[in-house]
Amino acid sequence: MWSNLDSPVYFMNSFFDVIVIGVGSMGSSTCYHLAGRGCKVLGLEQFDIAHEFGAHAGQSRIIRKAYFENSDYVPLLERAYENWRSLEAETGTQVYFKTGLVYFGPPDQLLMKGVKESASLYNVALENVDHSSAAKRFPSFRIPAHFEILFEPEAGFVTPESAIRLFAQQATKKGADIRAKEKAVEWKQDGPQVVVTSDRGVYSCKKLVITAGPWAGKLIPTLANKLKITRQFVAWINPKKWNDFELGNFPCWLMTDEFSQGCYYGFPILNESEFGPPRGLKLAHHFRARQTDPDQVDRQITLEDEQDLNYVLDKYLPGCYESLLSYKVCLYANSPDEDFIIDKLPGYEEQVAVACGFSGHGFKFASVVGEILADLALDGKTKLPIGFLSAKRF
Ligand SMILES: Cc1cc2nc3c(=O)[nH]c(=O)nc-3n(C[C@H](O)[C@H](O)[C@H](O)COP(=O)(O)OP(=O)(O)OC[C@H]3O[C@@H](n4cnc5c(N)ncnc54)[C@H](O)[C@@H]3O)c2cc1C
Known part of the structure; x- marks a missing residue:
């Protein structure tokens, strides 16, 4: 199980390959894909693993492929369906x-x-x-x-709370350190590393992934006025x-x-x-x-x-x-055009990847977004077609 500490504990100088801020829909899948590739991952979640306060509560999310919003999403959906089936096969649980x-x-x-x-x-x-x-x-x-x-x-x-818990459980089994009820309050670049300060400790990493959903603008000031939370x-x-x-x-x-x-x-x-x-x-x-x-x-x-x-x-x-x-x-x-933002963060391309602005239609993609973010964090690029979701388009 992921840790859920009741009193502040400070992990000074704890070093990770990748830190993921926000273990909700996209972050739990990212931790799962990263841990599956053998790297040392820390996931920080300010609330419980699956909760009522963000974008994922409510038992069910529609999944469909004939995507009216933009046909460029269809190849990502093909992969998302495959990845949901892999999660089901691995856990023996239908999602x-x-x-x-x-x-x-x-x-x-x-x-x-x-x-x-x-x-x-x-x-x-x-x-x-x-x-x-x-x-x-x-x-x-x-x-x-x-x-x-x-x-x-x-x-x-697909079943959001159950899928998030499964991703987090599987990630933990593969060695990820997932901390519930721990809020990241600040991150900054420090030479080739990134330092993340939470309300419990200070950590550093080679790569940072921000999947903070409705709170993304609070962690990335350049996105704050672009994301409208409703x-x-x-x-x-x-x-x-x-x-x-x-x-x-x-x-x-x-x-x-x-x-x-x-x-x-x-x-x-x-x-x-x-x-x-x-x-x-x-x-x-x-x-x-x-x-x-x-x-x-x-x-x-x-x-x-x-x-x-x-x-x-x-x-x-x-x-x-x-x-x-x-x-x-x-x-x-x-997001301003209601398409997602999945990219390396402009100005921090070497160290930080971000996925946000899911504009009310992102959950069905969570299984593939985690794979893409793991690609961006570990390889600096992905084969999956995300050009139309660039952070630089606004
Ligand atoms: C009512 C409703 C219906 C929807 N219906 C559908 C649907 O039918 N089909 C579909 O595909 N999509 C649907 N969606 C959209 C989908 O649920 C979202 O696009 C998706 O959940 C977004 O995932 P996320 O990871 O960006 O956000 P979240 O799942 O909210 O995850 C972000 C996480 O980051 C954490 N966090 C934020 N800041 C910090 C911090 N500083 N430190 C630590 N943790 C932090 C949050 O607590 C949260 O857990 C719907 C959304 C809503 C609200």
């Missing part, structure tokens, strides 16, 4: 659940056009669904006649016909319309005994919500959150809502 994903929306909107474009460029399996079949296959949805309907059979969801609301509801929405009976879904920003999406109900709490039918709105400081987040439900939830339920899942069971507020770290 990717294939449910299929139904997309619907006006055919001329970015979502539907982008899904078709990526699928055709990269041969991703994608079905056109006509309205009468949709009414039989997905009877809970009311889909307007002018909407297009598509189904991606290999899509589904407060995102997620709901779990009690549907009238529970059985219709359970895993196995209901797919993941993603839809857009002419009246709302972004898209709405949701998951099947996951059995609490296998997946943990909360219970219920999960759904959320993917858009750039209200900006916040990651250390001062309003985590209470607001009238706007309720109105937004009612909008999608009334219009597209009519008659389904019985009551609200649970909700969470989670954080997006948005």
Whole structure:
């Protein structure tokens, strides 16, 4: 297990090949890949290994390959799927659940056009669904006649908290030193090394990787005004016909319309005994919500959150809502163009790599981002195609 010390202990002059600041989605995978390559790794995490305060809480994250945002992500997704399967094989634990994903929306909107474009460029399996079949296959949805309907059979969801813990456990087994409840407060270059000061000690390393999610701007001042942190609301509801929405009976879904920003999406109900709490039918709105400081987040439900939830339920899942069971507020770290930043840090190219700005769509990539960051830290380059995610583009 990773250490979780209750009293301050100072590890002066402890030297590591690589230090990873932030052992969340991307950092846990990075520790895993680095430790697997035999180097001496320290991972520092300010909270627990998987927690409620950053970007990864909430049981499930959609994974899909017909990437509407930009087809350049598809080769990274191919690798991400492979790496999720390797983690499952190594640990005997399922983290990717294939449910299929139904997309619907006006055919001329970015979502539907982008899904078709990526699928055709990269041969991703994608079905056109006509309205009468949709009414039989997905009877809970009311889909307007002018909407297009598509189904991606290999899509589904991954389980974030469980995957993060598995990466951290496997990294620890391979020799990584992962410290929960230890916050990095400062890092600086010192000749060929980097010195990291935490609230418990001072460490040095040959290479530093920063995967601090919504807090990245606090550690990298040059990124602070580029990353906009937003407060995102997620709901779990009690549907009238529970059985219709359970895993196995209901797919993941993603839809857009002419009246709302972004898209709405949701998951099947996951059995609490296998997946943990909360219970219920999960759904959320993917858009750039209200900006916040990651250390001062309003985590209470607001009238706007309720109105937004009612909008999608009334219009597209009519008659389904019985009551609200649970909700969470989670954080997006948005880059200016909503594409990720994965690169060597400008000005510190020899020593520091960074991955941030995942803009609400990064978790599915965590398994490949760790591999890329391990490549950047150990080899100074990667074969995986990340040119479009350069830190210098802003
Ligand atoms: C509501 C919601 C729904 C989403 N849905 C999807 C989805 O369906 N599919 C998908 O692919 N993606 C989805 N995402 C996005 C995805 O979850 C994020 O892109 C991903 O979790 C970002 O990972 P990260 O490692 O950058 O951040 P995190 O997972 O938050 O990790 C950063 C870690 O760094 C730690 N840290 C920060 N500063 C310090 C410090 N100074 N010292 C020590 N530790 C530090 C933090 O505590 C945190 O644990 C969603 C996000 C949200 C909020």
